[in-house]
Amino acid sequence: MSFKSDEDHIGNTGEVQMDKSQARSMPSFDDSPDRFRSTHPDDRFSGASGVLFEQAMAQTRMAICLSDPHAEDLPIVFANRAFRQLTGYSEEEIIGNNCRFLQGPRTSQEPLEKIRRAIEEEDVVVVEVLNYRKDGTPFWNALHLGPIYDADGRLVYFFGSQWDVSDVRAAREEERIARVMARELSHRMKNMFSVISGIVNITGRTRGIRSEAAEINSRIQALGRAYETTLDDAAEGDIDMGDAIRAILSPYDDGDGRLNLRGDGTRAPFAGISVVGLLLHELAANATKHGAWSQEGGTVSVVWGSSADGNELQIDWLEQGGPPFEAAKIQDGTGTAIMERLVAGGGGSIEREWTDGGLLAKLRIGV
Amino acid sequence: MICDKYAIFLLDDEPLILMDLEFAAEDRDYQVFSASCVKKALDILEKHRDGIDTAVLDVTLQDGETCLPVARWLEKNGIPYVLHSGDLNRQNEKLRELSAPLIAKPASSDDVIKRAIGQIAT
CATH class of the missing domain: 3.30.565.10 (Histidine kinase-like ATPase, C-terminal domain)
Structure with missing residues (x-):
């Protein structure tokens, strides 16, 4: 396998590769916060806390996404690397879509109803929902969802963190x-x-x-x-x-x-x-x-x-x-x-x- | 008591346990009625409604039945009884409402009969 073809993989399956290089003491950060910032110039992760936030987002093993409540159909506007690893989807496949693409044939309506209600009432909710990866394999997702407000108290995002609790x-x-x-x-x-x-x-x-x-x-x-x-x-x-x-x-x-x-x-x-x-x-x-x-x-x-x-x-x-x-x-x-x-x-x-x-x-x- | 000989009703879906209890009751010279399912139990009880002094009920019966309908019938008719069960944990809410004493299986059949007779108001 040539070095070149390895490079080509970076994006979707290349995530694993990045972990390996990390193990070789080469710091490797998820650059999705950068891309998010470039497309959302109004939302700056500024100052020391902003930097910490970015690094935390990039490094955490907790899958995290943000959705825009002001856009049509509540699309995901940010998904960190852990989210992409968990679901198997690439950033292009995730950004701009409502997170329902994770649902599948055996996903039950009950947790979805709770999610809908929480979004409507700008409430925090934790549910376990059966989701599907890109390759079709199901996993139990402990989804934490809640509203994020700006300094003036206006709703800016819905925050979602996902955790695979299939084993649990x-x-x-x-x-x-x-x-x-x-x-x-x-x-x-x-x-x-x-x-x-x-x-x-x-x-x-x-x-x-x-x-x-x-x-x-x-x-x-x-x-x-x-x-x-x-x-x-x-x-x-x-x-x-x-x-x-x-x-x-x-x-x-x-x-x-x-x-x-x-x-x-x-x-x-x-x-x-x-x-x-x-x-x-x-x-x-x-x-x-x-x-x-x-x-x-x-x-x-x-x-x-x-x-x-x-x-x-x-x-x-x-x-x-x-x-x-x-x-x-x-x-x-x-x-x-x-x-x-x-x-x-x-x-x-x-x-x-x-x-x-x-x-x-x-x-x-x-x- | 009209006669000095007690009549006891026994319900158990396991024939050997039922027979053992029957023998223990006969040893004490009691009159014995027995059944192994709810329907037969209620038939016998209806028929001998005034002739039964006390009862021993196995809680979990075959085909998902429990002794609950029989226990209710006995309560309605003022006949005392004891529960005889190996299934102490899984009793549902309705069975928990029953106030009769519970004897854990395995127990000596003679003790079970004695406890049942002990329930008769003197």
Whole structure:
């Protein structure tokens, strides 16, 4: 490619070239303000602020145009380089035309109506409108439009700044879809837990093992509650432990002070939730059978947070006001075995101490 | 109460959940009426209008239906009910107006029945 042919390109696609030369430390300014000035001798960007304005116009990546409200059909009289880059049109194709040439088949009427009203009332408006480049590709344009007055308060121009927000809109849309999906998934999963529960109950009844079925079911339901919160903020990737713990223990909370929950806003990754759900359920079931909740006035306090280095989720379970400790009753339960297996599998630990008041269990789970 | 045996109406579009609730109610020796869609629900309720003491309503039903028409019918006829739903977030404005207690799925079917019976004014 010869040097000459490069020069020939300057105008439309040559813009990119100018950026490159800029990178080679050759200052390169958009000269459209110059041309504007030469055709509008009355409007001078004079003085120091004028120079600043010119340079800002030339260098900003914000697409900017001015339209003349006193000429027929509100033609664009100035468009900076960013405007030409955004739209793909050359200056000759832009100047003198109403900016509606950016509209296309899928441009909706609603934002256009807002623009019309703003122009009529000399008002400021910001709308998102679907525009089309010269090559026909659509883009979402966040258009800011407003009147510009001269020193005597007369309307001289309409100012328009354009910003391509296609990516922002796509991200917003993706987020919205993700949220809808998460909710739908959450609903279906809760329903699925319910169906599983039904199957277990019905099987237990037909096989004559109803109490076993009930025990299995209480575990399934604890798990279901633990997942309930996770799915509601599934888009986040991790979950608020407080929400999960509250949901898991909600059936045990009579709102009368027998369950006290205290924690910081610790968030933990999704993966640990089934362990936490089942562990808390086992502790609660044991407390109901043998511990603090087996008698009037017994309470359980659950305190959670993360370790100083943030690598460990810590949950303390403290029973108070329970019956005297009877080792035999607690040690042999299958629940205890399940707890230890679960925690060990997750690389965590559970320490249990019995005091006169009841059990203190310290769960430590790596996150 | 004319008789000492409660009659409970159950609405759920998932047959296994419905059956589980039916069993739980029968275990307590209650009389059970059940339906899986709004139309059938209203038919049964009209027919047994004076014989039903309380109800359990699944909120989101098949084919885009919700329990709303059934809930309104029960309210009009002074019959208490509980909502039983896995869909806690997506309830629209109209469902939010319903003042009945909401039981989150999954819940023990026995607890659901107990809560429904608990709504009956004594």
